[in-house]
Amino acid sequence: MPQEQEQKRAQRRGDEAGGSADADTAKASAKGQELTEEMDEILDEIDSVLEQNAEEFVKSYVQKGGE
Amino acid sequence: MAIPKVVGTETEYGIFGPNTPDFNPVLASSFLINAYAGSLRRIRWDYEQESPLRDARGFEPVQERQPVDEELGLANVILPNGARYYVDHAHPEYSTPECAGPRALVVHDKAGELVLERSLEAVEALMPQGERITVYKNNTDGKGNSYGTHENYLVDRRTQFTRIVRDLTPFFVTRQIFTGAGKIGSESARGSEQRVAYQLTQRADFFEAEVGLETTLKRPIINTRDEPHADPERYRRLHCIVGDANMCEVATFLKVGTTALVLKMIEDELLPDLSLENPVQSLHHVSWDPTCRQTVKLLDGRRVRPLELQWEYLDHAKKYVKENDATPENVEVVQRWESVLAGIEDDPLSLHRELDWVAKYRLLTAYRERDGLDWRDPRLAMIALQYHDIRRSKGLYYRLAASGRVDRMTTDQEIRDAVDMPPEDTRAYFRGRCIAKYPEAIAAASWDSIIFDTGRETLQRVPTREPLRGTREHVEALLEASETAESLVAGLQA
Numbered sequence: 001m002p003q004e005q006e007q008k009r010a011q012r013r014g015d016e017a018g019g020s021a022d023a024d025t026a027k028a029s030a031k032g033q034e035l036t037e038e039m040d041e042i043l044d045e046i047d048s049v050l051e052q053n054a055e056e057f058v059k060s061y062v063q064k065g066g067e
Numbered sequence: 068m069a070i071p072k073v074v075g076t077e078t079e080y081g082i083f084g085p086n087t088p089d090f091n092p093v094l095a096s097s098f099l100i101n102a103y104a105g106s107l108r109r110i111r112w113d114y115e116q117e118s119p120l121r122d123a124r125g126f127e128p129v130q131e132r133q134p135v136d137e138e139l140g141l142a143n144v145i146l147p148n149g150a151r152y153y154v155d156h157a158h159p160e161y162s163t164p165e166c167a168g169p170r171a172l173v174v175h176d177k178a179g180e181l182v183l184e185r186s187l188e189a190v191e192a193l194m195p196q197g198e199r200i201t202v203y204k205n206n207t208d209g210k211g212n213s214y215g216t217h218e219n220y221l222v223d224r225r226t227q228f229t230r231i232v233r234d235l236t237p238f239f240v241t242r243q244i245f246t247g248a249g250k251i252g253s254e255s256a257r258g259s260e261q262r263v264a265y266q267l268t269q270r271a272d273f274f275e276a277e278v279g280l281e282t283t284l285k286r287p288i289i290n291t292r293d294e295p296h297a298d299p300e301r302y303r304r305l306h307c308i309v310g311d312a313n314m315c316e317v318a319t320f321l322k323v324g325t326t327a328l329v330l331k332m333i334e335d336e337l338l339p340d341l342s343l344e345n346p347v348q349s350l351h352h353v354s355w356d357p358t359c360r361q362t363v364k365l366l367d368g369r370r371v372r373p374l375e376l377q378w379e380y381l382d383h384a385k386k387y388v389k390e391n392d393a394t395p396e397n398v399e400v401v402q403r404w405e406s407v408l409a410g411i412e413d414d415p416l417s418l419h420r421e422l423d424w425v426a427k428y429r430l431l432t433a434y435r436e437r438d439g440l441d442w443r444d445p446r447l448a449m450i451a452l453q454y455h456d457i458r459r460s461k462g463l464y465y466r467l468a469a470s471g472r473v474d475r476m477t478t479d480q481e482i483r484d485a486v487d488m489p490p491e492d493t494r495a496y497f498r499g500r501c502i503a504k505y506p507e508a509i510a511a512a513s514w515d516s517i518i519f520d521t522g523r524e525t526l527q528r529v530p531t532r533e534p535l536r537g538t539r540e541h542v543e544a545l546l547e548a549s550e551t552a553e554s555l556v557a558g559l560q561a
Contacts, residue, residue: 039433042470046430046450049461054449057085058209061452064092064157066079066214067282067308 069334069391070302072327073165073221073493073534074172078312079158079214080183080457081203093141095200096159100142100152102193103186107502111511112143112153113518113528145512147503148488149495150175152182156283158214159183159202164495165514165534168396169324171490173316174477178485180204180457185486187458204312205248205455206269209448211258213273215282216312220327221534222303224295226334231305232278232289234333237341238326238380239288239309240350241373243268244359244415245407246322248311249424251431251442251451253355263355264442265431267424269311271354277346282308288346296514298532305330309350314455314464316476317421321407324400328384331392338383341376342366357428359415377408420474426467427454497537500546501555508552521553529559 051057082099084090101108143153149164161179166172183202190200207213222231247267253260254272266272279287292306307326313319332338342365343349349363353373362370381404388397410418419429431447434440440447456462459469467473489499494515501509501517510520519527531537549555 033436035429035433035436039430042430042467042472043433043437045466045470046463049463049466050446050453051085051449055445058445058448058452060085061081061083061208062210063081063083063208063212063214065212065283066156066158066160067217 068223068225068336069331070221070223071167071535072330073167074169074323074327075163075165075219076172076176076179076323077160077162077215077217077219078176078179078204079155079160079216081205081208081214081455082157082159083201083203084198085201087198092157093154096154096157097142098193099159099183099186099190099200099202100144100154102189103182104142104144104146104152107144107146107506108142110145110502110506110509112145112151113511113513113516115513115516145498145502146182147499148175148178148485149490149493149499149502150179150182151514156214159186164489164499165493166490166495167492167535169320169327169400170396170476171492172323173319174481174485175490176313176319177316177477177482181482181486183457184459202457203452203455204314204457205452206312207250207254207273209250209252209254209259209452211254213270213286215270215308216310218307218310218323218326220305220307220330221297222305222330223334224299224301224303226303228291230336231330231333233340233342234338235326235329236277236288236346237343237376238329239307240343240346240353240363241376241380242322242325243271243350243353244373244377244411245418245422246310246313246318247271247354247422247424248313248318248455249427249451251448261443265357265428266354267357267359268354270309271350274309274347274350288350297534302534311423312455313423314462315421315423315426315473317403317407317474318423320476321400321403324396325380325384325404328387328392328397328400329380332383332387335387335391337387338380340366341379357415357424359411374408374411381405381408420472423454423464426464426473427451430454430463430467491539492535494531494534494537496539497531497542497546500542501552504546505552505555519552519556521551521556527556529556 082092082095141154145151151162153160163175163179166175187200187202206216248269250266250269253262253266274286274288276285276287278289278291280291288309290306290308295302295304310322344364344366359374360372362372364370385401388401407421416425419425431450434450454463459465489495508519508521509517510526511518515530515532517529545558549558
């Protein structure tokens, strides 16, 4: 019994933490809002330094395997 | 039996020419290194006694020896700080000098990034119009190709290798919760996959075996390479390939500091059997779970969270440090380890100032929220890659650091000093100072030798087989008294 509860708690925390691709609960959105506001400045800065043409860049970034 | 944990890391950097259609990473790497090294490129690497194919389990597999990069004329230099900077498998690789502890290792690991950045600056003027090179301290291109960040620890040769495998494997599987650098999605040799939205590590996906000699395919959690670069009767160099490249200084400090303590406890046979039922599967599962809540199965049937295994290692380490090894540095390792585990217990996402996977995740999540992006949006992939860009003005880790959003353990001055000066308390001191003082009189060098050419008929090979000899304390006076390499060698023979 307790183990099941633990797992359920873990599941909920997993969703909150955004561990799954489509966890879009209201709670997650609110938390996200807070985060975005706090990060506004740095996001703006990153906008200005991020490589242009992300799709092209990422697609062509291929490496030879190393060790 | 526990001996000092001299440590060094080797980092293969990603290298890219964004607007160069026929970009050759091997040549570009060589170009980059030679531009930095200048006249030091004349000094050869001394390959005598290198035996990467000797296996710690006691046999020499029959295999072709790989063509050494030197034979291909590729850059391979030893720097005045005792580091090795060279081309390995189409990547520029930086091996730090030997460090006596984790804090020094952090400084020298970061110095490596600065060397790469300065190398980029050096080639910029020489590049054809419109072309440029970018360099990343990470471990994957997201398309199934991985390159490594290896840790090396000095271990007592008398320690049974089977014991190392037994006690280190569960530690490597579970330390991912704080050492991981984070990655969007998942991948295999076939390419990218979407098993998870985000995972803790870059490297876990590429590991398929528990123990083995391979480093480029079927990678093993415990690597058996037996190439000590030191007296093989006394020492083993444990070569660890399973970790990620870290940008965060606290993460690097913990990665190396905790592993060093665990190895000391292994040398002293103090750890219980915490074997996992399926270590490779557990390595993947732990990495794929950013909540750090899912359990792994032990050989004895118990199911535990990775955090619980880490608490157990920590408990033993605290006792060990208190009773045997209460240096300020070890005390700091244990304190920070405890603090990070407590943070993970409470809420892993609270550790965005200390751990790369969290810092990166937080950045990506903020972007997702602001711009309504799906995990598969290329802009997120670009952010995840540029997190590792080694240019301080463009790298996203560096932008976070500049705005005070990550914890530092070093100063920029310390890092700049480490670009030029070797550690003072290992044989790297002797190597680095000789390279700095007598560059024209050195024909070749390696981790365990310097070969002087003092104009005589024969060259003079000075072995440096003891990692903790050749320190400032041992050799500074002689170095200062020796105007020439000739008088140095005479002084060594006296």
